[in-house]
Amino acid sequence: KQEELWQSKESLLIRDLTNALKIIDQLRNEKERLEEQKDEKIKKLKAQLQKRKEEVEVQFFEEEFPPLGSSQVARPFMEAEIHHFGNATSSPKVRKITNQLYNVKVEFDIPDCSTFGTTAIIDTGASACCINKKVVPKEALEPLIDDVFFNGLNSRQQATHKIKQGNFLIEGNKFRIPIIYAFDMNDSNGIEMLIRANFLRSMKGGIR
Known part of the structure; x- marks a missing residue:
């Protein structure tokens, strides 16, 4: 048991x-x-x-950085009005200021696109960021929806493309790419890119 x-x-x-x-x-x-x-x-x-x-x-x-509408015109180049006084009546003349601005090296990092770079200037008189289309690879461009025109002193050019989204380095400082219009910038001073000062200001940059 x-x-x-x-x-x-x-x-x-x-x-x-x-x-x-x-x-x-x-x-x-x-x-x-x-x-x-x-x-x-x-x-x-x-x-x-x-x-x-x-x-x-x-x-x-x-x-x-709102895109420019069809009725808006960007003015990326600085202009200066000079009055000459003499025996005759004063006659205003307009000339473009030479490139005595702050030149910076810019490198672009865009997905599915090889890295490329150029030299830009910080322009307090620019109403938009723009770049010479010739220095930008085709795969880094995308078409614009609206018609955008840029007025120079002796020319009027249309921008049909802009830089794709991504990042770019300004002298080693990384930022997201704002709206950068691309067109043929036939500038006698060899300027390839303009960065408007408001962009750096909005990104807490040091230029005021």
Whole structure:
């Protein structure tokens, strides 16, 4: 009888251990399921946050650097009015200021496009950022929706493209690319790019 009692207790113990192992397996599986669910939620949340971040950045640049409409004209070149006085009546003449501005090296980093760079000037008189189309690879350009015209002293040119979104370095300082209009800049001073001062100001830059 005592042996039968021990066998009965042993059977009960084995049963309890078996049930405990099953519960442990169930808990382990549930833990793995919850971790996978958590990872999936974190992944979706990160994707949503990244998308929202990009939307906010695009909205910021559109508000800070609104595209020029079809009825607007950008004036990227600085002009100076000079009056000569003599025996005759004064006659105003207009000349372009020579390139005595701050020249900076600019390097562009655009997805799916080889890195390229040029020299730019910081122009407080520019109403928009623009670049010579000849120094920009074709894969870094995208067409404009609206017609945009740029007035020089003796010319009027139309911009049909702009630089794609990405980043660019100004003397090693990284910024997101604002709206930069690309067209044939036939400038006698060899200026390849103009950066309007308001861009640096909006990015907390040091030029005022």
